[in-house]
Amino acid sequence: VLLLMVVSSCAQPMTNQPKYGPLQPSSFFPDGRSARPVPSGTVARGRLGDDERFYTGKTNGELVTTLPVPLTRKLLERGRERFNIYCAPCHGETGDGQGIVVLRGFRRGPPSYHIDRLREAPVGYFFDVVTNGFGGMQDYAAQISPHDRWAIVAYLRTLQLSQRTKIDDVPAAERDRLETQR
Amino acid sequence: MSRDEPQEAGAQNSRRVGHELSDVGAKYISASALILAFAIAGNYLIVLETFKHFYAGPSTPQQTLEGAAPLFPEPRLQVNPRRDLDQLKAQENEVLTTYGWVDRDSGVVRIPIEHAMDLVSERGLPDFKPATKGGGTK
Numbered sequence: 347v348l349l350l351m352v353v354s355s356c357a358q359p360m361t362n363q364p365k366y367g368p369l370q371p372s373s374f375f376p377d378g379r380s381a382r383p384v385p386s387g388t389v390a391r392g393r394l395g396d397d398e399r400f401y402t403g404k405t406n407g408e409l410v411t412t413l414p415v416p417l418t419r420k421l422l423e424r425g426r427e428r429f430n431i432y433c434a435p436c437h438g439e440t441g442d443g444q445g446i447v448v449l450r451g452f453r454r455g456p457p458s459y460h461i462d463r464l465r466e467a468p469v470g471y472f473f474d475v476v477t478n479g480f481g482g483m484q485d486y487a488a489q490i491s492p493h494d495r496w497a498i499v500a501y502l503r504t505l506q507l508s509q510r511t512k513i514d515d516v517p518a519a520e521r522d523r524l525e526t527q528r
Numbered sequence: 529m530s531r532d533e534p535q536e537a538g539a540q541n542s543r544r545v546g547h548e549l550s551d552v553g554a555k556y557i558s559a560s561a562l563i564l565a566f567a568i569a570g571n572y573l574i575v576l577e578t579f580k581h582f583y584a585g586p587s588t589p590q591q592t593l594e595g596a597a598p599l600f601p602e603p604r605l606q607v608n609p610r611r612d613l614d615q616l617k618a619q620e621n622e623v624l625t626t627y628g629w630v631d632r633d634s635g636v637v638r639i640p641i642e643h644a645m646d647l648v649s650e651r652g653l654p655d656f657k658p659a660t661k662g663g664g665t666k
Contacts, residue, residue, distance in 0.1 A: 417653060422648060438620060439617070439620040440624055446613055449612075451602070465656040466656050500648070503648070503653045504641065504653075506656065508638060508641045511637060511638070511639055512635060513635040513636075513637050527629070
């Protein structure tokens with residue numbers, strides 16, 4: 347019995363298994379490759395991106411004018427945090443386009459967010475610029491998730507409001523102080 | 529004769545040793561000194577004339593400073609980067625936390641960002657399409 351066990355264990359080395367090594371040719375498949383290509387239309391889990399509004403900021407090629415995510419105070423807080431991390435170095439925390447990078451000599455600096463063209467731009471425009479870049483600005487698709495991009499867009503709109511709004515939005519006490527000030 | 533004897537003995541002695549028997553002539557020494565003096569004076573004149581020829585005049589302190597510090601374009605070297613950033617942050621913070629006039633005649637103001645976030649949370653995103661015309665805040 348011992349002899350039988352010793353002899354049989356040598357007969358089937360575990361290294362000789364019926365499997366393919368990396369990039370090993372195959373006679374089984376017609377194209378001769380053992381490594382099979384991914385079937386067309388395959389999408390990685392969580393990467394479907396079927397909501398065009400949410401993932402591109404557009405519907406049928408038109409820039410969207412409303413947020414595709416619910417607008418909450420939490421979203422704005424998140425947007426402020428992300429904005430100050432990713433955008434403020436060039437755009438400035440006030441959005442005037444005078445961030446520290448621009449002040450230190452970046453020649454193709456961004457415009458202020460508070461010019462009419464950008465105040466009147468739809469929210470989808472900002473999402474598109476963050477996603478695909480614009481002019482001297484690279485795209486931030488890899489750095490900022492789509493949801494965070496919308497948070498930034500929402501905060502950006504808030505920033506535009508804060509820097510240029512009607513006197514009616516000022517509380518009465520502050521309004522009196524402003525009126526006396528020249 | 530009595531005076532020449534020791535001299536003669538000295539001369540013989542010198543000859544035996546290999547010393548010279550006479551002094552150098554005074555006219556050669558004085559001629560050399562004269563040539564040297566003329567050469568020094570001549571060189572002095574040459575240097576003086578060369579200097580006069582190439583000298584541009586006295587330099588004023590203004591010229592000295594301009595030569596030492598050529599005007600580089602902005603931005604200059606940061607002496608204290610931390611302070612620069614702190615200054616910028618302080619300015620931005622001032623703008624983002626206070627009320628102030630942007631355009632008094634048209635009643636346009638800026639409000640603190642916190643207040644704006646409250647307003648937006650209540651009313652939703654502002655739509656600036658029918659916004660008043662005019663330049664930006666800055």
